[in-house]
Amino acid sequence: MRSFELICPAGNPAALRAAVDAGADAVYLGFRDETNARNFPGLNFSREDLAEGIAYAHARRVEVYVAINTYPQAGNLAPWHRAVDDAARLKADAVILADLGLLDYASRTHPGLRLHLSVQASAANAEAIRLYRDAFGVRRVVLPRVLTLPEIAQLNSEVEVETEVFVFGGLCPMAEGRCSLSSYATGLSPNRQGVCSPASHVRYEPRGKALASRLGDFTINVFGEGEQAGYPTLCKGRFVSGDSTAYLFEEPTSLNAMDLLPELKAAKVHALKIEGRQRGKAYIAHVVASYRKALDAFDKGMAVPKIDLEAVVEGGAQTTGAYKRAWR
Amino acid sequence: MHDRAVMAEDRVREFEVHLTRVGLGLAHRMGNGVGGVLLDRFLRLLAARHPRAFATLRGMRDARLLIDPVDAPAAVMLHVGPALCLRVCDRGAEADAAVRGPCSRLLDLMEGQIDGDALFFRRELTIEGDTALILELRNTLDGEEIDLLSDIATAAAPLRVALPVVRRNGWRLLELMDTARRLAPPPVRWGLAALERRVVGPQREA
Numbered sequence: 001m002r003s004f005e006l007i008c009p010a011g012n013p014a015a016l017r018a019a020v021d022a023g024a025d026a027v028y029l030g031f032r033d034e035t036n037a038r039n040f041p042g043l044n045f046s047r048e049d050l051a052e053g054i055a056y057a058h059a060r061r062v063e064v065y066v067a068i069n070t071y072p073q074a075g076n077l078a079p080w081h082r083a084v085d086d087a088a089r090l091k092a093d094a095v096i097l098a099d100l101g102l103l104d105y106a107s108r109t110h111p112g113l114r115l116h117l118s119v120q121a122s123a124a125n126a127e128a129i130r131l132y133r134d135a136f137g138v139r140r141v142v143l144p145r146v147l148t149l150p151e152i153a154q155l156n157s158e159v160e161v162e163t164e165v166f167v168f169g170g171l172c173p174m175a176e177g178r179c180s181l182s183s184y185a186t187g188l189s190p191n192r193q194g195v196c197s198p199a200s201h202v203r204y205e206p207r208g209k210a211l212a213s214r215l216g217d218f219t220i221n222v223f224g225e226g227e228q229a230g231y232p233t234l235c236k237g238r239f240v241s242g243d244s245t246a247y248l249f250e251e252p253t254s255l256n257a258m259d260l261l262p263e264l265k266a267a268k269v270h271a272l273k274i275e276g277r278q279r280g281k282a283y284i285a286h287v288v289a290s291y292r293k294a295l296d297a298f299d300k301g302m303a304v305p306k307i308d309l310e311a312v313v314e315g316g317a318q319t320t321g322a323y324k325r326a327w328r
Numbered sequence: 329m330h331d332r333a334v335m336a337e338d339r340v341r342e343f344e345v346h347l348t349r350v351g352l353g354l355a356h357r358m359g360n361g362v363g364g365v366l367l368d369r370f371l372r373l374l375a376a377r378h379p380r381a382f383a384t385l386r387g388m389r390d391a392r393l394l395i396d397p398v399d400a401p402a403a404v405m406l407h408v409g410p411a412l413c414l415r416v417c418d419r420g421a422e423a424d425a426a427v428r429g430p431c432s433r434l435l436d437l438m439e440g441q442i443d444g445d446a447l448f449f450r451r452e453l454t455i456e457g458d459t460a461l462i463l464e465l466r467n468t469l470d471g472e473e474i475d476l477l478s479d480i481a482t483a484a485a486p487l488r489v490a491l492p493v494v495r496r497n498g499w500r501l502l503e504l505m506d507t508a509r510r511l512a513p514p515p516v517r518w519g520l521a522a523l524e525r526r527v528v529g530p531q532r533e534a
Contacts, residue, residue, distance in 0.1 A: 042465070282441055
């Protein structure tokens with residue numbers, strides 16, 4: 001009996017195979033359009049890709065979850081409804097949804113389809129989670145990355161719904177699903193078009209030995225010679241404020257909760273999620289295999305091995321995020 | 329045993345990087361006539377092995393992407409879009425986007441053996457120009473299982489048979505060559521170095 005389910009990202013079919021082969025219990029992915037929050041060029045799955053991916057995963061007893069976690073736009077519901085219908089038709093094991101209307105549609109149209117609540121929905125208290133369960137039959141909730149371990153433990157003692165938490169990858173410091181910074185800079189929304197810092201609006205400029213990153217008309221950061229770089233997101237930008245230049249919202253750093261497995265188990269977390277559908281298959285193979293090794297040791301009651309993942313994280317820096325401290 | 333296998337793998341990669349640099353140097357000297365014919369054939373080979381990726385590349389809007397292995401004698405220009413083609417060029421050539429990094433890293437990236445974001449964070453890779461174009465190319469190639477030498481070897485039966493043997497024993501061959509180079513009398517050593525410079529060009533720092 002495994003202590004946790006390990007939920008792993010896949011941005012394309014090769015990444016799915018890498019995640020499955022490296023020891024994922026489930027893989028999450030999205031269609032190649034605005035219905036998922038990682039709508040980047042060259043990424044994601046066609047319907048044929050999904051059918052092949054599900055066949056590959058199911059043959060190895062690995063589940064596939066389809067993220068349809070952006071918000072349908074007024075007067076344009078069809079792409080989101082089609083995504084839910086196709087996920088059900090192709091026998092996905094669950095769909096990960098955020099929008100209330102879409103949850104309603106999925107629960108009425110496909111009563112047998114397992115529903116997970118996306119982190120994008122920002123459900124962070126027992127009342128909200130019970131409502132999603134009672135109204136739509138949601139079976140699992142992906143918790144926002146703004147909760148501390150005691151808060152997660154308290155929540156799990158109050159609700160019977162499975163909870164899933166992020167353990168590795170990029171941190172989104174805004175209340176999940178409510179970020180408007182990228183929309184302000186580019187006119188394109190993470191919540192509607194599925195693009196945070198769309199690549200079409202990103203530019204990198206060498207400035208001597210330094211590197212400047214720009215998003216739309218804004219300079220996000222200037223990395224000095226030898227300094228590790230980060231993603232060009234406004235929330236991780238370095239700005240001049242008063243007399244100082246600093247990261248005002250969050251530093252370019254990645255979540256890594258591998259050392260917190262005992263605490264997460266005590267908090268009765270059901271599933272652990274690795275972030276990074278936009279990352280390459282080499283990253284996925286490396287991170288998933290590392291977590292598999294750690295979880296297998298934990299399941300056997302052995303000490304969790306120290307595994308160095310620093311080479312693959314943003315900015316070369318890691319944090320336990322909100323788990324060990326109150327969100328500021 | 330594990331360390332020995334990793335070292336052997338590294339040496340084989342070193343051999344492949346050397347071959348790539350030699351190939352780029354030769355293609356640059358041959359110009360777009362003969363060199364272009366060879367590169368067209370190389371691209372057709374890859375397209376036959378990876379039809380899905382090449383359909384995506386042909387479906388992209390017309391654009392030029394400079395791929396610059398900074399420690400090699402020349403760069404390559406990939407024209408994506410319906411008139412997909414690959415040409416060797418100077419590293420200063422004008423393009424819509426450019427990716428620059430050490431030859432070994434670019435090969436690792438193309439074969440999906442390393443994560444592009446991680447390389448970028450560590451500043452081992454620089455990108456300029458149209459970021460969306462670079463991202464689309466990266467994501468398209470990462471969706472494939474590309475093994476450049478193996479892909480090329482499918483073109484010729486003898487290579488197909490020989491490649492696994494070379495890969496298994498390549499490191500021994502490299503060690504023998506290094507030893508031979510060390511033991512050779514100075515004039516022979518200088519001659520070999522001069523020949524290498526003529527083919528590959530002067531070494532640049534990665």
